[in-house]
Amino acid sequence: MKLYIYEHCPFCVMAKMIFVLKNYPVETVYLLYDDVQTPMHMVGRKALPVLEYKPNRFMSESIDIIHYIDQSIGEPQVTLPIVDEIAQWVKEVERFIYRLAYPRWIRAPFPEFSSDEAKKYFYKSKDPSGRGFMSDLADPALLQRAQKAIDKLENILVDYPLIDRTKPISISSLSLFSQLHSLSIIKGLNYGNIVDRWRKNTAENFFISLNDEFAN
CATH class of the missing domain: 3.40.30.10 (Glutaredoxin)
Structure with missing residues (x-):
């Protein structure tokens, strides 16, 4: 495949x-x-x-x-139901994350942006009005919104288990990590102990690096 x-x-x-x-x-x-x-x-x-x-x-x-x-392939493992509280958190984050992520993704060393033509296409497709999404890079209101979302997640994950690949997993866990992976491109966000442990444990278990090292 x-x-x-x-x-x-x-x-x-x-x-x-x-x-x-x-x-x-x-x-x-x-x-x-x-x-x-x-x-x-x-x-x-x-x-x-x-x-x-x-x-x-x-x-x-x-x-x-x-x-x-x-x-x-093998026995089904994505068998647990959607966790409503996490699904709602993901939905809320999706409302603003892209405005913060676009100007950061384009500056990161990702293979999809390894040519000038690819970067130009990204700019054009994500900013057809020409407003300029780079202006969202340091938008204090958006950054505050992201921090509040992370703070809220700290309470949500208090009783939520860490990833264990030997046990069934909820689709909510996959969705949650994908958004935390996106948030990790934003420099300066503060993660509580519970959220930080959960995202790092998941990254380690799935061999998918977070974007912390080149966050901007």
């Missing part, structure tokens, strides 16, 4: 996690962000992740990929 992804994409992070959970090898392929032709050929639109699960047979949407791999 081949998994086509972007390094920055939270949905791609979720798709990577299912293969680690199932201990199943997959070839990871990073596309340049301005590569429109490849995903269009595979699934008829520019969207990742895309899984080539059989020769010239493709599947998009992270949830569909997770469900397919979970049901096809």
Whole structure:
């Protein structure tokens, strides 16, 4: 199998996690962000992740990929119900995270932005009005909103278990980590002991590095 992804994409992070959970090898392929032709050929639109699960047979949407791999390989492990409190937290974060993430992702050493053309395409696609999303880089209101979300999560995770890949896992855990992975690109956020332990433990268990080292 081949998994086509972007390094920055939270949905791609979720798709990577299912293969680690199932201990199943997959070839990871990073596309340049301005590569429109490849995903269009595979699934008829520019969207990742895309899984080539059989020769010239493709599947998009992270949830569909997770469900397919979970049901096809070994015993199902993504069996626990959605945790409403965490699902709501993720939904709230999704309302503002991209405004903070766009200007940071484009400056990070991700393979999808390794050419000037790819960066230009990202700018154009994410800022068609020309407003300039770089202005959100240091927006105090957005940064305060992100910090409040992290502080709120500290209380939510008090009784939430750390990841154990030998036990069933909720889709909420995969979704939560994908958003914490996105938040980790933002320099200066303060994580409480519970949240910091949970995100680092999950990163270690799934062999997916957080963005702390090049947060900006």
